[in-house]
Amino acid sequence: MYLKRLEVTGFKSFAAPLEVDFHKGVTSIVGPNGSGKSNVSDGIRWVLGEQSAKKLRGAKMEDVIFAGSDSRKKVNIAEVSLILDNEDGYMASEYSEISLTRRLYRTGESEYFINRKACRRKDIVDLLIDSGLGKEAYSMIGQGEVEQVLSSKPEDRRAMFEDAAGVLKYKSRKQESEKK
Ligand code: ATP
Ligand code: MG
Numbered sequence: 001m002y003l004k005r006l007e008v009t010g011f012k013s014f015a016a017p018l019e020v021d022f023h024k025g026v027t028s029i030v031g032p033n034g035s036g037k038s039n040v041s042d043g044i045r046w047v048l049g050e051q052s053a054k055k056l057r058g059a060k061m062e063d064v065i066f067a068g069s070d071s072r073k074k075v076n077i078a079e080v081s082l083i084l085d086n087e088d089g090y091m092a093s094e095y096s097e098i099s100l101t102r103r104l105y106r107t108g109e110s111e112y113f114i115n116r117k118a119c120r121r122k123d124i125v126d127l128l129i130d131s132g133l134g135k136e137a138y139s140m141i142g143q144g145e146v147e148q149v150l151s152s153k154p155e156d157r158r159a160m161f162e163d164a165a166g167v168l169k170y171k172s173r174k175q176e177s178e179k180k
Helices: 037-047 121-131 145-151 154-165 167-179
Strands: 002-009 018-021 077-085 097-105 110-114 117-119
Touching: 002 037, 037 077, 037 097, 097 121, 110 121
Parallel strands: none
Antiparallel strands: 002 018, 002 077, 077 097, 097 110, 110 117
8 A cells, every 4th residue: 555646736835736656665856945845745644644734834724714815815715635556456456546534624624535426524434444554543643752752761762663563453443432
């Protein structure tokens, strides 16, 4: 399983539809300061379920919607899709390609899709938790988080390794069943 493509429209600095193709192995994104490199990783984080505007480097969630520039007026919808190659069946899905989409309207309304079919946010989160790709699963490691790993206490480090090893999904299911 690997990230095959990212499709972005109206998200942060990407006003017009943009498709970024990835391949197996290492990909680097290079470009001048302010050209949108971090916005690409913010887009991935966003689809993976990020709920904190601050972690997306904004003050409120609406800040992910393209706010306009000198040459373009603002838009009212941000949409990002991650296309995952699942030829190897790693994800718990019958499909060999899985697209995950998140959409936000300026009115505050959100929509989520799996393979272009409307679903709940929870459906995406559950699919990702099962595969170890969830937002707390260290599949994304941000600037500053490396230092956090090195400087944290042994107990905190253990929690990180547990999360990364996939124990997290059992913990979150346990918490859920305890709530019921
Ligand atoms: P650096 O090399 O400095 O890290 P970068 O390539 O990572 O730069 P980003 O942080 O991804 O750059 O992009 C910053 C740009 O995105 C800024 O010009 C900012 O104005 C623009 N931007 C962020 N959010 C929005 C938005 N909602 N609407 C329009 N532009 C936005
Ligand atoms: Mg950056």
